[in-house]
Amino acid sequence: MTKLRLAIVGAGPAGIYAADLLIKAERAFDVSIDLFDHLPAPYGLVRYGVAPDHPRIKGIIGALREVLDRGDIRFFGNVRYGVDLTLDDLKKHYNAVIFATGAVKDAELDIPGIDLDGSYGAAEFVSWFDGHPDVPRTWPLNAREVAVLGNGNVALDVARILSKHADDLLVTEIPSNVYEGLKASPVTDVHVFGRRGPAQVKFTPLELRELGEVNDVDIVVYDEDFDLDPASEAAIASNKQVMVINRVMNQWRTRPAGTASRRLHLHFYARPVEVLGADGAVTGLRYERTAPDAAGGVVGTGEFRELPIQALYRAVGYFGSPLDDVPFDSLHGVIPNREGQVLDDHDAVIPGVYATGWIKRGPVGLIGHTKSDAMETLSHVVRDQANWWSPASPDEASVVELLESRGVIYTTVDGWHYLDQYELGLGEAAGRTRIKVVERDEMVAVSNQQPVA
Numbered sequence: 001m002t003k004l005r006l007a008i009v010g011a012g013p014a015g016i017y018a019a020d021l022l023i024k025a026e027r028a029f030d031v032s033i034d035l036f037d038h039l040p041a042p043y044g045l046v047r048y049g050v051a052p053d054h055p056r057i058k059g060i061i062g063a064l065r066e067v068l069d070r071g072d073i074r075f076f077g078n079v080r081y082g083v084d085l086t087l088d089d090l091k092k093h094y095n096a097v098i099f100a101t102g103a104v105k106d107a108e109l110d111i112p113g114i115d116l117d118g119s120y121g122a123a124e125f126v127s128w129f130d131g132h133p134d135v136p137r138t139w140p141l142n143a144r145e146v147a148v149l150g151n152g153n154v155a156l157d158v159a160r161i162l163s164k165h166a167d168d169l170l171v172t173e174i175p176s177n178v179y180e181g182l183k184a185s186p187v188t189d190v191h192v193f194g195r196r197g198p199a200q201v202k203f204t205p206l207e208l209r210e211l212g213e214v215n216d217v218d219i220v221v222y223d224e225d226f227d228l229d230p231a232s233e234a235a236i237a238s239n240k241q242v243m244v245i246n247r248v249m250n251q252w253r254t255r256p257a258g259t260a261s262r263r264l265h266l267h268f269y270a271r272p273v274e275v276l277g278a279d280g281a282v283t284g285l286r287y288e289r290t291a292p293d294a295a296g297g298v299v300g301t302g303e304f305r306e307l308p309i310q311a312l313y314r315a316v317g318y319f320g321s322p323l324d325d326v327p328f329d330s331l332h333g334v335i336p337n338r339e340g341q342v343l344d345d346h347d348a349v350i351p352g353v354y355a356t357g358w359i360k361r362g363p364v365g366l367i368g369h370t371k372s373d374a375m376e377t378l379s380h381v382v383r384d385q386a387n388w389w390s391p392a393s394p395d396e397a398s399v400v401e402l403l404e405s406r407g408v409i410y411t412t413v414d415g416w417h418y419l420d421q422y423e424l425g426l427g428e429a430a431g432r433t434r435i436k437v438v439e440r441d442e443m444v445a446v447s448n449q450q451p452v453a
Ligand SMILES: Cc1cc2nc3c(=O)[nH]c(=O)nc-3n(C[C@H](O)[C@H](O)[C@H](O)COP(=O)(O)OP(=O)(O)OC[C@H]3O[C@@H](n4cnc5c(N)ncnc54)[C@H](O)[C@@H]3O)c2cc1C
Pocket: 009, 010, 011, 012, 013, 014, 015, 036, 037, 038, 039, 042, 043, 044, 045, 046, 049, 050, 051, 054, 057, 079, 080, 081, 082, 100, 101, 102, 103, 104, 126, 154, 157, 318, 323, 356, 357, 358, 359, 364, 365, 366, 367, 368, 370
């Protein structure tokens, strides 16, 4: 059997699961896999999205790392598709490619004032507090009152990190600059806004309950939001998760008012209509009260309210980015595909090009979902072999020579081990478990056992 060469672009969970499943399908064919990522470290949003105070989820890195440690998949970090490698390069060195590039940008929210200073996308803030190398090191945390728009888990992550006292995050891997920034924050009130009601929330019970356990932060819910219509009652009764969520919020409603120095407010039936500003900066949020429409949606009531805030975060979803020479659906932010087979403008399958993970199906779902996703894509990969590319230089050394000839300083699986040990060492020296390295140059230098500048 000839050895087939496969490239996977994106070393988040989707890319790593796809590589793992392919190697395990080796009975179907003999394949050697190279995994590329533009970040010097693997694991995608598990490292740069999952909140630092969720160590159990961050622990999935352990399972992903076991896949890379087996030694049958080569990892090339710090290699950007579209800059360091093109589709033509991949065609020259591989039989096929799977794109698993995820989604890192914020979805837009088109309301007046959204571009004022002090209005941010949740994804940018998440990247900052998770120590992503490509975002600025400082974050303007000077607001006392903040609004977070959205009713999913990312909104709760953002609200929790904003309201938590920085010292309570020292048990996590947060980088030093993030600790310093949060420590100086004067925030007192974080307001989370959902357009719909408590029966239509998108967050999960675990994430909600956790809010109630944050040190020196009181949760505030409002009685007016719990006057539910029969459709909402039915929605709660028919979904165990939503039932638990509403039980928790009802317990909070009946608790005596707290005395914490910070408060996290949950507002429902509140549709943001305008970010108010003065001198180019956020000063308030104008929103319309909504009411259930008896069909699970909401309608405006015509009652408008204003809340003074000095910063606003929109957590209304992530959005994928286009890749050079690969079709892109700019409405949904995904690569157009049928079960992972990438489609051209005429909906015809493009031979040798596949997609998996968030860039395939959009930015929804948990890490575990990327595994089932990979399985679906791979069912086609395995069947399609006859239509793959015939590379001119399929040998494993040739792609390394190409990267070196272009001066790309790439990282490897061994490099990740060095970086991992280095971060643990930084943590140990400060009496913490781990301190993340943020600077790209430092990550690359440590991974390649070069002196840190
Ligand atoms: C804030 C946040 C919190 C979350 N918390 C949880 C949680 O607690 N539990 C849970 O189960 N799920 C959580 N998720 C969801 C989870 O992160 C995703 O389901 C999962 O990461 C999607 O995997 P992916 O591999 O498709 O994308 P990603 O994880 O985004 O990986 C994509 C990879 O592709 C790389 N890449 C992109 N473009 C290029 C390019 N041009 N060249 C080379 N490489 C490229 C990126 O660097 C990245 O490493 C969270 C998501 C977010 C945004």
